[in-house]
Amino acid sequence: MIPAVEVKDVSYRRNGTLILDRVSFRVQEGDMYAIIGPNGGGKTTLLKIILGLLTPNTGEVSLFGNPPEIGRFQAGYVPQFRTFDFRYPITVREMVISGRLSYIRGATRRYRKEDYDVTDEVLEKLDLLRLSGHSLSHLSGGEQQRVILARALVGKPRLLVLDEPTVYVDTPTEIQFFDILEDLKRSMTILLVSHDIGVISAHVTKVACLNQTLHTHDTPGITEDMIAATYRCPVDLIAHGLPHRVLREHHRREEP
């Protein structure tokens, strides 16, 4: 079977500093693959290489057996929160439908009825339809998060790539967000990175640790040797993800 993501011996230097050192791993279709590691460990860089936004110095990446520039047609990307300007004058619906652009040909790339239909369907599913005419700046953090996710989903991706998806939201919102991912997991492959070990909950099928080099056993568990190799110091492994799961049923509703 062709893996959804295959990273082979990828090294990347920025201004002479080694950011990624011979990183190799493979995400199979159906996986929910989490990469954790400290800030500055190269997680975002690795995702950008996987999506073809950066070119590695050595090594190769393929998405569904194709180079990133072609394979990314089948990928939806949830960039790190607040990488763009939330004051940009754009409505929720306009932003979400822009995720259809890679499917639209022609010089002007006008949206068709089909694009609006798919958009409204995704907005409905993520409980955003009532906000579709609002501007981004008027939304709560959790709503903004779902809008970014919705934009990635309107392209009907086979692979969803998420960069620190819950870093700026509160705990109930984070739990709600992982409920959504749990649901999406059945229909697509998910690759996410986080500096928060707490996100490694019952949801994830495989986990890797990244800090310049990548360590994985291709299992859902983090082992002490992975943590030690990644953080280069002993870390208390009492996961703070556990109470989240206990409380999950009580935090379904999000504050306005």
Added chain:
Amino acid sequence: MMEAGILGYIFFQNALLAAVFASIVCGIIGSYVVVKQMVSISGGISHAAFGGVGLGYLAGINPIAGAFLFTIFVALGIGILKDKTSQNLDTLVGAVWAAGMAIGIISISLVPGYTPDLFGYLFGNILLVPASDLSMMAGLSILIVAVVLMLFTQLQAVTFDEEYARVMNLPVTWLSILLLVLIAVTVVMLIRVVGIILVIALLTLPAATARKFTTKLQSMMVVSVLLGLVFSTGGLFLSYLLDVPSGATIILLATAGFAGSLLVSREFFK
């Protein structure tokens, strides 16, 4: 009435027409400048235009034609460097800004005998717009509006989230360079009318004011064109009534409008 009297003069009618064209292109292109935070890049491009004016004089061609060539060259240069290097863009813009002015001044000093009115290029004179300039402005305005209408969706995607546009395989580099060229064309087209300094004010102030009251880019553009019309025609009449320079009056009116919008939207008190 005095106002009615002034409207009968051809030069004043031309000035009003020039104000309309300036408001249209500045409202549209200025909206991109404001939402993409390209104010300093636009400043760099417009001041580089002064270098083009000087080189035009030196080469013995129409200085505005010189400014067009040189400014588009600078816009392309910034667009390509921005894409290819990790050089801090802010520093680059500062260099282009100052070097453009310096090239202009040295070029003009090398032209024997005749010193053109440099002040006119910095502040323009909307009351001295020749009819030939008006037809050029009409043509370029139509061109700019047509390009923006055609590429609206893509330009919105690129100015909103460049990285995501790249993931969707939009021609991001090409579109970013096109946007810089559109800024260059706008600036040069208005140089003789409103001058290098006023063009920056007209690019940014109406759009920044409009942004406070709109949630869509389309409406922001329409509102900023309308505000531009109010500021420029209002400034024209006001300058006539008070007998002060028109360009500076337009700038001050636009600044007052922007300051007023800050007060109204209570941004100062947050």
